[in-house]
Amino acid sequence: MMNTKNEERLFRVLMFFSTVFIVGVLLLIVGSVLYKGVPSLSFAMLTSIPKGGFYFGEDGGILNAIIGSLYLSFGATFLAFIIGWPIALYMNVYLVKYHTLVNAIRFVFDVLWGVPSIVYGAFGFILMVFLGVRASLLAGIITVSLFIVPIMVRAIDESLKSIPHGLLESSLSLGSTRSEISYRIFSREAFQGIITAILLSFGRAIGDAASVLFTTGYTDRIPTSLLEPSATLPLSIFFQLSSPIAAVQDRAYASATVLIVMVLVISLLSRLIGNRRF
Amino acid sequence: MRQIKLTRYRKWRNRFHQGWMVIALLGMLLIPLVLVAGLILKSMLLLNTQSVLGLLTSTDWSPLSGHFGFLPFIVSSLWITILSLLISAPVCLLTAIHLTQYAKRWVLRVMHPVIDILAGIPSVIFGVWGILVIVPFISHQLGPLFGKSVSGYSILAGAIVLSIMIIPFMLNMLIDIFRAVPEELKEASLSLGASKWQTIKRVVVKKALPGIVSSFGLGMSRAFGETIAVLMVVGNVTRIPTGVFQPGYPLPALIANNYGEMLSIPLYDSALMLAALILFMVVLMFNIFSRWLIVKTETQS
Numbered sequence: 001m002m003n004t005k006n007e008e009r010l011f012r013v014l015m016f017f018s019t020v021f022i023v024g025v026l027l028l029i030v031g032s033v034l035y036k037g038v039p040s041l042s043f044a045m046l047t048s049i050p051k052g053g054f055y056f057g058e059d060g061g062i063l064n065a066i067i068g069s070l071y072l073s074f075g076a077t078f079l080a081f082i083i084g085w086p087i088a089l090y091m092n093v094y095l096v097k098y099h100t101l102v103n104a105i106r107f108v109f110d111v112l113w114g115v116p117s118i119v120y121g122a123f124g125f126i127l128m129v130f131l132g133v134r135a136s137l138l139a140g141i142i143t144v145s146l147f148i149v150p151i152m153v154r155a156i157d158e159s160l161k162s163i164p165h166g167l168l169e170s171s172l173s174l175g176s177t178r179s180e181i182s183y184r185i186f187s188r189e190a191f192q193g194i195i196t197a198i199l200l201s202f203g204r205a206i207g208d209a210a211s212v213l214f215t216t217g218y219t220d221r222i223p224t225s226l227l228e229p230s231a232t233l234p235l236s237i238f239f240q241l242s243s244p245i246a247a248v249q250d251r252a253y254a255s256a257t258v259l260i261v262m263v264l265v266i267s268l269l270s271r272l273i274g275n276r277r278f
Numbered sequence: 279m280r281q282i283k284l285t286r287y288r289k290w291r292n293r294f295h296q297g298w299m300v301i302a303l304l305g306m307l308l309i310p311l312v313l314v315a316g317l318i319l320k321s322m323l324l325l326n327t328q329s330v331l332g333l334l335t336s337t338d339w340s341p342l343s344g345h346f347g348f349l350p351f352i353v354s355s356l357w358i359t360i361l362s363l364l365i366s367a368p369v370c371l372l373t374a375i376h377l378t379q380y381a382k383r384w385v386l387r388v389m390h391p392v393i394d395i396l397a398g399i400p401s402v403i404f405g406v407w408g409i410l411v412i413v414p415f416i417s418h419q420l421g422p423l424f425g426k427s428v429s430g431y432s433i434l435a436g437a438i439v440l441s442i443m444i445i446p447f448m449l450n451m452l453i454d455i456f457r458a459v460p461e462e463l464k465e466a467s468l469s470l471g472a473s474k475w476q477t478i479k480r481v482v483v484k485k486a487l488p489g490i491v492s493s494f495g496l497g498m499s500r501a502f503g504e505t506i507a508v509l510m511v512v513g514n515v516t517r518i519p520t521g522v523f524q525p526g527y528p529l530p531a532l533i534a535n536n537y538g539e540m541l542s543i544p545l546y547d548s549a550l551m552l553a554a555l556i557l558f559m560v561v562l563m564f565n566i567f568s569r570w571l572i573v574k575t576e577t578q579s
Binding site for chain 1: 288294296317369376381406499551
């Protein structure tokens with residue numbers, strides 16, 4: 001029979017190891033991807049498009065995927081921002097009296113946040129077929145923005161929520177309209193939170209593969225208009241890793257390295273800008 | 279006169295902004311309804327020819343001859359989801375208790391960025407890691423250990439990769455939940471002579487239990503819908519798996535893998551949309567139940 005003291009000791013050891021395990025796994029993931037990817041990175045890899053097809057051609061690089069991913073993520077984040085930012089402000093400046101309603105809206109966005117991106121992808125595909133649009137950058141931007149608006153809304157909402165109520169009341173009593181309070185006072189007050197929300201959404205947009213699989217397509221070229229299909233980094237990894245040709249697999253590892261570096265930079269930036277809780 | 283003009287301009291601007299806010303909000307709230315309607319409409323084609331129950335319990339998946347049995351995919355999804363929760367739940371629970379009850383402040387300061395970075399890693403990177411590390415590990419070490427020769431692309435590989443993916447998600451929630459346990463409750467228990475460990479076991483965990491359950495529920499729904507990472511390591515063989523070393527074929531992978539071919543056969547297209555609908559419904563139910571549990575306990579305390 002184990003007494004409490006020994007039991008506590010045992011569990012403290014287990015707790016310590018599970019904490020170390022999480023740190024170890026993160027290092028292992030980043031380490032193993034960089035270990036494979038860094039040797040295949042070169043200037044030519046980053047600045048040329050695949051020659052002779054992304055699946056069979058041995059020459060060329062991943063510029064199409066880098067540019068495509070940037071176009072897609074900037075577009076989707078911008079669209080999600082001009083939809084999500086006003087929604088979050090509306091909930092906290094206009095609807096502030098209706099607690100139940102605001103909580104219900106939060107509930108809906110929380111649930112939408114949890115919907116798998118493949119479902120958004122399938123939905124985007126239905127919309128495309130319905131509207132008669134081919135797989136294109138535009139279709140991808142719309143689908144991805146649908147899927148990051150909930151993230152944008154809830155993240156901005158969290159930082160607006162913490163603004164003291166008195167600020168709203170005193171601004172109103174000085175004669176500000178609610179839209180002025182929203183965009184001039186509340187947005188300034190929550191500036192750091194808004195930047196963090198944008199970075200968070202951007203990170204999600206650039207890393208998601210399932211939602212762009214149906215909607216953005218894949219091509220060797222760099223898109224010149226919104227109606228052309230486009231390559232993206234996650235799909236560049238996914239497609240090229242399954243190739244039997246080693247030189248093509250190298251392109252996948254190089255893409256993985258670029259993607260992981262981008263994501264790390266984004267999370268570093270958001271840590272620097274919005275000095276987070278704790 | 280200028281004053282009046284200015285006032286009118288400000289009023290107009292207020293109305294404009296408010297209008298856009300309301301349109302954006304209503305538009306976004308409509309999205310889930312449109313989404314469900316679209317998926318149902320698309321899957322009606324298949325549902326009109328076969329019964330839901332028949333589709334969900336049949337194991338015969340041969341799209342070319344019009345047989346769509348979803349059972350292998352549902353069983354694979356369940357295996358992977360439950361297994362990944364079994365791996366990640368103890369790790370998350372232990373780490374969350376460690377970080378909130380025992381650890382020094384600097385440990386938290388290190389762990390927060392670690393959790394955030396892990397949460398931000400794209401799923402396709404987890405897939406690459408799975409192929410580079412987990413699949414060879416299962417094939418060369420774990421398989422032979424159990425006396426099996428396996429390729430490594432298996433239910434187990436999918437579950438391990440998934441479990442790591444949902445750890446940061448659940449851990450963040452658990453830390454908040456343990457933090458929300460009132461300090462007085464712990465002090466009361468300690469002052470009655472209970473040791474720290476007894477207090478944690480009988481008071482803190484007990485108080486946090488609904489939150490723990492709901493965070494596991496949300497983790498499960500996240501795991502259930504995860505696509506690319508699982509698709510890359512799970513093997514994708516249409517058969518009901520009978521062991522963790524066998525390949526599986528979960529629902530999201532089914533949708534993602536066949537998006538090209540499905541257009542040529544209308545029923546196939548319809549079947550994949552039905553798969554998306556099932557996925558959406560299951561995730562929705564898990565989410566609503568888990569969040570309802572949180573809201574209920576928040577209003578009680």
